[in-house]
Amino acid sequence: MRKHTVLITVLFALVVTLLSVSAVFWEFFQLNKQRYINYIFSKxxxxxxxxxxxxxxxxxxxxxxxxxxxxxxxxxxxxxxxxxxxxxxxxxxxxxxxxxxxxxxxxxxxxxxxxxxxxxxxxxxxxxxxxxxxxxxxxxxxxxxxEELKPYKYYPLAYAYSIIILIISISFVLILIRLRPLIRLRKKIALYGDGDMNVSFKTKGKDEIALISNELEATRGKINNILESRTLFLRNIMHELKTPIAKGTIATQMLESQKQRDRFSSIFGRLESLVTEFALIEEVTSIDDKSEFKEYRLVDIIDDAIDMAMIERSSVTVTIDAKHKIYANFRLYTTAIKNMIDNGIKYSTDAHVKILIINNELCFESKGACIANPIQYYIEPFTKDNPSKNSFGLGLYLVDSILKAHDQVLAHEYDSGINRFIFA
Structure with missing residues (x-):
């Protein structure tokens, strides 16, 4: 209903106008007829x-x-x-x-x-x-x-009424015709919002709607250029970073001191992990279509996430029906679950995470103290409570970005010593 508010308003105005004009003409007809009858009755x-x-x-x-x-x-x-x-x-x-x-x-x-x-x-x-x-x-x-008098003739009044109704109807038809480009523009904007970056807003004409469409076309070109430049820059810089990281990792093995080899290996390993996470963030934030979104069994995604996390199976308890399915990008959703498993094991007191469905929502439960800040604090990049922990503070930020691409949000609740993170 809200999508057609302007159209409904125009049609409502048309109906009100037609009813008002009809009521006025009907009253005028009754009054004029009565005046005619009174006049000839004087005979x-x-x-x-x-x-x-x-x-x-x-x-x-x-x-x-x-x-x-x-x-x-x-x-x-x-x-x-x-x-x-x-x-x-x-x-x-x-x-x-x-x-x-x-x-x-x-x-x-x-x-x-x-x-x-x-x-x-x-x-x-x-x-x-x-x-x-x-x-x-x-x-x-x-x-x-x-023999001279004739009954009251309503034809002249009906003719005038028909002419006025015709003029009003034609005017409203012209208004609706002028609104058609606005409807097409709305559909194009929706396509652009859904990721069709090549949709064109350009249109002919010099009216207000044409001016808006052409301005949108110019803005679309600028946005596309910015997005292309951003994507090219990030991909090039990450590619350029991986080369020296790989060379540094190889050169590290040539060091004579084991202590130095371990130290440099850890540094280059962290740099490689950071580049990998940046690559994932760039992919999630620049996703422009959902062609890779399909229906998968949730247990299959969780199983792949556990393998990706490279942890013992005993560290994760999964109590989810095998028939439960979700519509998602398999690789990205797997990454989000993997990050939640890593986060739960890292910050829990027993290094254990329980995955279950509550009210048709995916939940991750782990024992431990309640988080010190609201969940909005942790989904910002490079934020973490304990700087000594071996992380970059991008885990929950990446999870939140992936969930937004799936029209979901990350929520948190604490109950009786249990931290519960929810994909809502």
């Missing part, structure tokens, strides 16, 4: 006035129709059709009001005005894209077709 007052005049001065039906025709009104006289329309038509608006009819009357006392208040109900109906006005009173009812 009912004209119809009511014509009917009132007809009731006050009963003329022929022809005169009523003529008065209605002036305003493009048509009186529906077919009783069956009128019933059908009033039952099936959609009611757009209904209003109840009182109609007041005033007439001049004469009695013996003189003239007076007579007012008659009539309850009326005016309804505006829609059927088959036609607008009808249905006027009801206690004594009569009429249905009148307005």
């Amino acid at each position: 009912h007052s004209t119809i009511t006035q014509i009917l009132r005049q007809h009731q006050q001065n009963p003329n022929s039906e022809i005169m009523l129709e003529a008065n209605l025709a002036v305003y493009s009104f048509v009186l529906e006289k077919d009783v069956k059709k009128r019933k059908y329309i009033t039952k099936t038509a959609k009611i757009l608006k209904t209003k109840d009001f009182k109609s007041v009819d005033a007439s001049l009357m004469m009695l013996q006392e003189g003239l007076y005005t007579q007012k008659i208040v009539t309850d009326l109900t005016a309804s505006m109906l829609e059927l088959n894209k036609k607008i009808y006005f249905y006027i009801q009173s206690p004594s009569t009812s009429v249905l009148i077709l307005d």
Whole structure:
């Protein structure tokens, strides 16, 4: 999910924008339609006035129709059709009001005005894209077709809505297209991080993403040159060191004094061990792929590590199921275990190391006092508690470097006189 945060954010913004625009247009549609209905409903007052005049001065039906025709009104006289329309038509608006009819009357006392208040109900109906006005009173009812009025047309508003939605959608599609190079760039960076040093970040264009890609390409070239120079320097210097060490070892055997021969042999032996450890450190820190990582039985790696340590089998107790397997670089992982065996025997009180699995983690147990400093102190190069011990202080540093290449860490805990180092 986190890998696609930008894409999800863009899509979320698109959905929110579309919903917001749709909601605004829907409200505008409802409001505009209601305003249109209210506007055309005002025609009912004209119809009511014509009917009132007809009731006050009963003329022929022809005169009523003529008065209605002036305003493009048509009186529906077919009783069956009128019933059908009033039952099936959609009611757009209904209003109840009182109609007041005033007439001049004469009695013996003189003239007076007579007012008659009539309850009326005016309804505006829609059927088959036609607008009808249905006027009801206690004594009569009429249905009148307005030939000029048409139902509310939503096409212009729908057209505008479609255009805006299309523009928004195209804009977001363009944004996603512009983000595609960023997705490819992320994949290339991941490949580079996994050790593909020849991946190219170079791209065409002058936008921000292209500028970043080209800057990364320039940086990649500089890093590769530095790594190549470093590797070449270390390998050359170690090769050059091995030659005088070998010559010194041979020349040592020509010395007449046994004491001097032993002393110089020890010096050249330590120098050779130091160069060997430097070579391993260089190999671990510059490892750029995991093509040599395979699945091995852990007991096979431990057995090879014991042989490499050149110690008695009785000095190591292994209580690990033969079926337990790990995915590792055989030679490097063997070196890490060998260093842990050496470390455990060297600093334990009984020169014995126990290797076992606890909570699916490889552990090395040895008796002795608790280490004086946190484990982070000992995984730094050239650090050790006892300078008199015959070591360079690179053992645990090399172990930690190998474990990091295997996505593991070195941990330590002390329990009841037991130092326990853990490959977690």
